[in-house]
Amino acid sequence: xxxxxxxxxxxxxxxxxxxxxxxxxxxxxxxxxxxxxxxxxxxxxxxxxxxxxxxxxxxxxxxxxxxxxxxxxxxxxxxxxxxxxxxxxxxxxxxxxxxxxxxxxxxxxxxxxxxxxxxxxxxxxxxxxxxxxxxxxxxxxxxxxxxxxxxxxxxxxxxxxxxxxxxxxxxxxxxxxxxxxxxxxxxxxxxxxxxxxxxxxxxxxxxxxxxxxxxxxxxxxxxxxxxxxxxxxxxxxxxxxxxxxxxxxxxxxxxxxxxxxxx
Amino acid sequence: xxxxxxxxxxxxxxxxxxxxxxxxxxxxxxxxxxxxxxxxxxxxxxxxxxxxxxxxxxxxxxxxxxxxxxxxxxxxxxxxxxxxxxxxxxxxxxxxxxxxxxxxxxxxxxxxxxxxxxxxxxxxxxxxxxxxxxxxxxxxxxxxxxxxxxxxxxxxxxxxxxxxxxxxxxxxxxxxxxxxxxxxxxxxxxxxxxxxxxxxxxxxxxxxxxxxxxxxxxxxxxxxxxxxxxxxxxxxxxxxxxxxxxxxxxxxxxxxxxxxxxxxxxxxxxxxxxxxxxxxxxxxxxxxxxxxxxxxxxxxxxxxxxxxxxxxxxxxxxx
Ligand SMILES: Cc1cc2nc3c(=O)[nH]c(=O)nc-3n(C[C@H](O)[C@H](O)[C@H](O)COP(=O)(O)OP(=O)(O)OC[C@H]3O[C@@H](n4cnc5c(N)ncnc54)[C@H](O)[C@@H]3O)c2cc1C
Numbered sequence: 197x198x199x200x201x202x203x204x205x206x207x208x209x210x211x212x213x214x215x216x217x218x219x220x221x222x223x224x225x226x227x228x229x230x231x232x233x234x235x236x237x238x239x240x241x242x243x244x245x246x247x248x249x250x251x252x253x254x255x256x257x258x259x260x261x262x263x264x265x266x267x268x269x270x271x272x273x274x275x276x277x278x279x280x281x282x283x284x285x286x287x288x289x290x291x292x293x294x295x296x297x298x299x300x301x302x303x304x305x306x307x308x309x310x311x312x313x314x315x316x317x318x319x320x321x322x323x324x325x326x327x328x329x330x331x332x333x334x335x336x337x338x339x340x341x342x343x344x345x346x347x348x349x350x351x352x353x354x355x356x357x358x359x360x361x362x363x364x365x366x367x368x369x370x371x372x373x374x375x376x377x378x379x380x381x382x383x384x385x386x387x388x389x390x391x392x393x394x395x396x397x398x399x400x401x402x403x404x405x406x407x408x409x410x411x412x413x414x415x416x417x418x419x420x421x422x423x424x425x426x427x428x429x430x431x432x433x434x435x436x437x438x439x440x441x442x443x444x445x446x447x448x449x450x451x452x453x454x455x456x457x458x459x
Numbered sequence: 460x461x462x463x464x465x466x467x468x469x470x471x472x473x474x475x476x477x478x479x480x481x482x483x484x485x486x487x488x489x490x491x492x493x494x495x496x497x498x499x500x501x502x503x504x505x506x507x508x509x510x511x512x513x514x515x516x517x518x519x520x521x522x523x524x525x526x527x528x529x530x531x532x533x534x535x536x537x538x539x540x541x542x543x544x545x546x547x548x549x550x551x552x553x554x555x556x557x558x559x560x561x562x563x564x565x566x567x568x569x570x571x572x573x574x575x576x577x578x579x580x581x582x583x584x585x586x587x588x589x590x591x592x593x594x595x596x597x598x599x600x601x602x603x604x605x606x607x608x609x610x611x612x613x614x615x616x617x618x619x620x621x622x623x624x625x626x627x628x629x630x631x632x633x634x635x636x637x638x639x640x641x642x643x644x645x646x647x648x649x650x651x652x653x654x655x656x657x658x659x660x661x662x663x664x665x666x667x668x669x670x671x672x673x674x675x676x677x678x679x680x681x682x683x684x685x686x687x688x689x690x691x692x693x694x695x696x697x698x699x700x701x702x703x704x705x706x707x708x709x710x711x712x713x714x715x716x717x718x719x720x721x722x723x724x725x726x727x728x729x730x731x732x733x734x735x736x737x738x739x740x741x742x743x744x745x746x747x748x749x750x751x752x753x754x755x756x757x758x759x760x761x762x763x764x765x766x767x768x769x770x771x772x773x774x775x776x777x778x
Contacts, residue, residue, distance in 0.1 A: 208590065210591075210708050210709070210727065210728045210731075211727060212590075212593075213593075214590040214593035214594050215594075216594055223589075223590065223594060234709050235709070290568070291559070291569070291571075292566075292568060292569075295563075319590075319591060319708055319709065320589070320590055321571075321589055321590075322571070322572060322588075322589070322591065322712070323559075323569075323571040323572075324555050324556075324559065324571060324572075325559040325562070325569060325571060326559075327559075328527065328556060328559035328560040328563060329559050329560070329562070329563040331560070331563075332560050332563030332564060333563065336639075337527065337528055337638075337639040337640035338527055338560070338640070339527070339640050340527075340555075340556045341552070341556070343702075353643075354640075355646075357552075357703060358552040358553075359551070359552050359648075359653075359654035359656075359657070360648040360649075360651070360652060360653075360654050360703070361648030361649060361701055361703035361704070362645060362646060362647050362648040363645070363646040363648070364524075364525070364642045364644075364645055365642065365643050365644040365645070365646065366526075366640045366641065366642055366643065367640070367641060367643045368639060368640040368641075369639075370639065372639070372640060377702075378702050378705075378709060379702045414601065414602070415567065415568025415569070415600060415601060415602045416568050416569070416570060416598060416599070416600055416601075417598070417599045417600075417601060418589075418596045418597065418598055419596065419597045419599070420595075420596055420597040421589070421594050421595070421596045422594060422595050422596070423593075423594055423595075424588070424592065424593075424594065424595050424734070424735075427753060427755070429752075430739075430751075430753075430754045430755040430756055430757055431755070431756055431757070432746075432751060432754075432756075432757040432758075432759065433756070433757065433758050433759065434746075434759050434760075435758050435759060435760035435764075435765060436744070436759060436760055436761070438764075440760075441760060441764055441765065441768055442768060444758055444760070444765075445758070445765060445768040445769050445772050446772055448740065448756050448758060448769075449769065449772040449773060449776060451756060452717065452738070452740070452756070453776060456717075456737075456738045456755065456756075458660070458716045458717040458737065458738045459660075459684060459717065459773070459776070459777070
């Protein structure tokens with residue numbers, strides 16, 4: 197039987213206007229609409245594709261975060277995951293604490309992970325640390341930014357995207373953590389029956405203490421959240437008419453050279 | 460004063476330039492540089508000029524190509540008796556994957572993708588964008604040492620003054636340990652250009668490009684000014700360009716000196732990926748396109764007219 201775990205994170209919708217809170221310790225979260233981290237959708241989908249062709253495989257989704265809104269886990273269950281684990285925590289844990297909490301939750305489930313999936317990065321803190329840290333904690337290899345996945349028995353062939361669109365083709369035999377990129381698959385939408393069924397699926401809930409994470413595990417501290425400085429208004433040139441074009445382009449090229457000094 | 464290791468990546472007969480950017484900012488600390496492979500002599504000379512006291516070329520079996528396990532085992536092996544306080548690397552494709560794993564081996568903390576930092580009293584404090592650059596925060600590291608930091612390429616800029624140090628070169632043999640996920644093959648991408656995340660100049664096309672063939676005019680401009688070509692998500696989703704070229708919140712975050720946006724409206728998710736560019740040029744037919752609010756130089760015009768003119772003008776200027 198194949199035990200598949202998928203790490204999902206809940207992040208502010210990409211349209212969100214981000215505002216630092218009054219003491220600059222985090223952002224204002226009261227009016228945020230939460231979504232599943234977009235890259236995690238590829239992770240959930242890949243797990244479900246494997247489940248579909250491996251009888252007896254189970255897909256467990258794990259999330260560390262607030263319990264008020266469980267959009268990400270619900271979406272994963274509605275897409276077809278079997279069960280969910282929520283480790284209740286505040287908004288601003290660091291990557292080390294999150295990885296350790298997921299490791300603790302996997303241990304506590306009593307299942308030995310055969311495959312672990314995650315998104316290649318979360319679009320809130322963009323740290324790109326949890327997959328690699330978790331793999332290290334689970335004593336597993338990991339392959340990140342994965343855009344191609346083939347499985348033959350326990351043997352996996354994974355394509356990792358590197359610079360300039362080049363690919364590294366990895367071969368792994370045995371348990372591995374796969375951090376997924378866009379292009380790996382096309383995530384399914386949760387169907388209405390899926391959404392109904394999701395309500396009855398098990399969702400275990402643990403505290404950070406339950407999974408062995410304490411304040412002493414904090415490695416990274418954020419403070420002083422501010423908005424980036426606004427750029428002063430730039431120069432705008434009208435060049436719709438044929439007669440204007442050559443002159444405008446000459447001017448702008450000159451400004452790039454002599455004023456901005458970037459060419 | 461802290462003892463710092465800067466991990467460099469060999470590229471041709473030099474190392475990736477982000478290593479020099481980091482060195483420039485570390486002046487005043489005791490700095491070693493290491494890379495897996497043979498650091499070319501010319502690069503070693505430059506590294507010494509910019510503050511490297513020792514320059515280590517790390518060699519061993521199964522290290523010719525990057526693998527997360529092989530390279531992290533090798534570096535852990537090398538670092539074991541050195542007592543570094545900090546380890547720095549560029550936030551490159553390799554750095555982003557390698558450093559968190561290495562930090563995990565030391566149970567240590569890591570600050571990702573910093574765009575600036577200070578070293579008051581030998582202690583690191585960084586600045587980094589969060590929520591796709593919609594805000595900035597200060598980042599500090601605590602707990603067991605060494606502390607790990609990745610720096611976004613092009614963010615610090617090249618050092619403007621020299622800080623020459625001994626730059627003693629050394630070869631060390633290191634052990635790649637057990638590699639369970641190994642690289643069987645490398646499939647070269649179409650582009651020989653610098654990756655978007657490291658490019659100093661970028662020309663991007665949006666939905667207005669209409670098709671993949673039309674990207675030719677962007678490639679021609681890019682060739683003249685040494686740029687890498689990017690795209691908006693609309694262009695990627697319409698099949699004009701591969702996802703590897705997507706700039707934005709769900710694509711690549713870039714910070715070149717010059718970003719030229721052609722036929723891109725400037726949606727919040729696109730801006731998130733390129734707003735830290737030093738100079739932004741926008742070419743758009745719609746005078747009210749949001750991209751103009753972020754552009755240093757905006758041209759209200761048809762990209763199919765403007766881009767070729769620009770190519771011609773740059774050609775004349777740059778010879
Ligand atoms: C979860 C999520 C994640 C996303 N992530 C990203 C991301 O990472 N990157 C990204 O780019 N987008 C992203 N988007 C999409 C984003 O919201 C926009 O839809 C997208 O950026 C629009 O691309 P565009 O500017 O090319 O197209 P459009 O918005 O259609 O703009 C085309 C522009 O071209 C101009 N134009 C038309 N003809 C010409 C011409 N001949 N010459 C000059 N100008 C012309 C028009 O005036 C218009 O401004 C994301 C969206 C979501 C929901």
